[in-house]
Amino acid sequence: MSLLMSKQRIKAFLSFNSKIQRISKVQLHRMTKMFPPIREAKIDKKIETISTEPMFDHNIISSQHSGLFTLLPFGLRAVEKLINIIDAQMKKAGCQKLYLPHLTSTSLWKKSGRYDDCGSEIFRLHDSKNHEYLLSPTHEEAITSLVSSFQPLSHSNLPIYVYQISTKFRDEKRSKHGLLRSREFLMKDLYTFDKNLTAAKDTYKTIVNVYDDLFTNLGIPFKKVKANVGTIGGIKSHEFHVLSDVGEDSILSCTSCGFSANIDVLSDEHLNTCQSCGTALITKKGIEVGHSFLLGTKYSVPLSAQFKDEDGFHPMYMGCYGIGITRLLAAGIEVLSTENQLIWPKNLAPFKVCLIPPKRGSKEECASHWCYHLEYLINEIANYKDEVVVDDRLKLTVGKRYNYAKEFGFPIIIIVGKSAVNRIPMFELFQENNKMVLSQSDLLQYLKTH
């Protein structure tokens, strides 16, 4: 009888495996095929941050040169998920996406006045015709010049909300903590153009609310604080901070009225008590993950971004709104993780499910086919398509692979283990601190609703 079951199972396994191969749209993910190969975590961990070393150890990022990082396949999957979420939020807010060149002529920065303000943190270079360019850290000049090139624009063409997601460059002298402070980083930068200050202020409110929603939906605790406009300039500015001891900004907050500001904007007499309600302020360190600027006409006047109405030509009122995508991912991981376990912001784990088949040569090995069977069925659930990785390092015990999956932070871990050889096979599903032992149909039902 048990031999018969085994034959049936082998047949089922083969049939399902070939079925999986035929589903060309789903790439099968196997730990043994992952580049780079999975490694043992290093023992000599630095303790400055909780997550930076584990992100190296777990093949999320890699670095060959100071401040320059490769997003490895695991890391890029997380980043692409974050990009998709941000794209959806931006488009919902009526923003249109474009893609500007990375090289900006310094002639534009001379027009805006930023060329002299920005120091050695900007990478500069000359082309073979000796024209000077910079590797853009932001694109206020480039986008304003672009908008201006479509003159004449009328008031009916406004507002214009345009954004891009691209690599930005900054020659950080103190690049550190992995993606938290790097010299190349992915940024979402939105630029808005309105017909007057009132409209620009309304836009500002709208986008700041979008940011609130975005960070909240990602499950990343953040604080919106008053900030200095700095070299980018403008009328007012807010920063979005993830509070963490590894942050480099000092954030003062009032526990009573909710007032919050970067220490940069407070005068000496306001450093101790809240300027709104007089309560004592508390100080925490913050990692800046987003920044909004009400720019006014700082760029539109020198770069001639105008519109026409019945009264003639007027400069547009601008805003700019950045999110450091790679930094946001890293900051989220840093504040959510524990010393023993990476925890990813909501919906950003590289794979939602890690499936663990039995060890080779173990008593449960005859149940291995259930693993690939489950892989197929879970991929059929819309929200889990392309979200399953099988840890097929069959030389390792299930326990060892479970520990790895836990450390890595896969939100759902499913073990095909001892109970999978039952007449009605049962599977162990782990999510957060819960363990469930479920039949196949219950397991699929659970996933459909989680």
Next chain:
Amino acid sequence: MSLLMSKQRIKAFLSFNSKIQRISKVQLHRMTKMFPPIREAKIDKKIETISTEPMFDHNIISSQHSGLFTLLPFGLRAVEKLINIIDAQMKKAGCQKLYLPHLTSTSLWKKSGRYDDCGSEIFRLHDSKNHEYLLSPTHEEAITSLVSSFQPLSHSNLPIYVYQISTKFRDEKRSKHGLLRSREFLMKDLYTFDKNLTAAKDTYKTIVNVYDDLFTNLGIPFKKVKANVGTIGGIKSHEFHVLSDVGEDSILSCTSCGFSANIDVLSDEHLNTCQSCGTALITKKGIEVGHSFLLGTKYSVPLSAQFKDEDGFHPMYMGCYGIGITRLLAAGIEVLSTENQLIWPKNLAPFKVCLIPPKRGSKEECASHWCYHLEYLINEIANYKDEVVVDDRLKLTVGKRYNYAKEFGFPIIIIVGKSAVNRIPMFELFQENNKMVLSQSDLLQYLKTH
């Protein structure tokens, strides 16, 4: 009766419009809201290429500085579609995606020997610590160094297929024809690492077949030709060319046996007759859109990308495989388009459907609601989600907007016109050279199957 219908329709319109607004996942696309605003095509067209000027006129690309292009929202939509198609093909072939820094230390290029070979076409710069970097045109050194950093690797870790899609830089002195030859461009670059030459040759065959499929599926006519390995080096190389008079390479082809080569690789005595079968060769110009190299150990030896087996350490055998994404899009448009009409490669048009409601003040205006009704229903069809743009420039006649849509190359144009006021409203659907007059249900049925 007609008044009653009209009231019902207005009610239906309002109800559907609010329903559309509630579908937060679908962004509504309106020509009047597009940035940049739609313009009249310029009369003084240059005639060197068929498509470059129309791509500027139709807000697909824009340029502020020589050889540097912005992908405007229409252009970026097409590029993102092409990226998704390439991603799917790469993943189907078992490739893993990562993202390397754009800056590569020139110390790596000195190790590989490419630093001296590559002339002034490489952008170079120094950081504030006077370390020299280049803006990578390709990443052989960077990826080989990355792979090497994960030593020790065993034969069981091979093959490694890793690719990225990112902006590449080349300081072209003769940048021209828009995206066909620009100084920043999007490229897909795949690097493969095998345990020996035989395995590397098998990989080469596999990837070249993937390229064949890709170009074929896009409906872009191409020719695979023998090519020079140039400064990238290696054992053998093929280029993928789109044949066009604006191409800069000379491609010699035999009409009898199918032999095809870039003129660069042929010795003088083989320029006239086929070296395989003796037939006279014909010469055409080609735009290089893809390039494959069997690299051998050119990079793995100097940069120590080794693996270990029972006999000790061995260098890996590499291949590299590029596709110029922005150039492929532009080359496809160039060879498919006519003088009066852009024609996009298959599945790459920025929107599949352009919907045209009646002119404001026209007799048909009372049928306008059907347009937004259709927009909603078409968005419900899986393949058409987010694929509808409404040309709501209601001041313009339907005819004028139809001509615009035709010139732009929307694959499907739907007019809500005279027949939409019938008791059973009928709509005009145009695809390629066919015109159909369809009821709502027939129209939806047609789209579901096309």
